[in-house]
Amino acid sequence: MKDKEPSYKKHLVNCPHCGKEILDHMDKCPFCEGEIKGTYREINPKTLKKIKIVLWAVLGAVAVTLIVLKATGVI
Ligand SMILES: [Zn+2]
Known part of the structure; x- marks a missing residue:
């Protein structure tokens, strides 16, 4: 069973700047303040x-x- 995984897990992407896991709807990395280019936003x-x-x-x-x-x- 995979329902132990939180639902936000599938929205996690790796920050291209620092490699930390961030949510894919974010346009800015909360860790390194790097700009994230959204995959479907743009x-x-x-x-x-x-x-x-x-x-x-x-x-x-x-x-x-x-x-x-x-x-x-x-x-
Ligand atoms: Zn980052």
């Missing part, structure tokens, strides 16, 4: 662009589906 522009493309693709697909459904008289 979205890099390339990823953002990809997300945007996917969103537009999904939106387009939904629109096309609706148009087709309307044209064929389903809705």
Whole structure:
């Protein structure tokens, strides 16, 4: 059984500056005051662009589906 492990354990990451365990939502290390670059807080522009493309693709697909459904008289 792993329920002895505290739930915050899975949010622990190692500080890139001092190597101590810190929580992954922290943007500053409490031990060495080093700045932590969040793994999901900071979205890099390339990823953002990809997300945007996917969103537009999904939106387009939904629109096309609706148009087709309307044209064929389903809705
Ligand atoms: Zn540190």
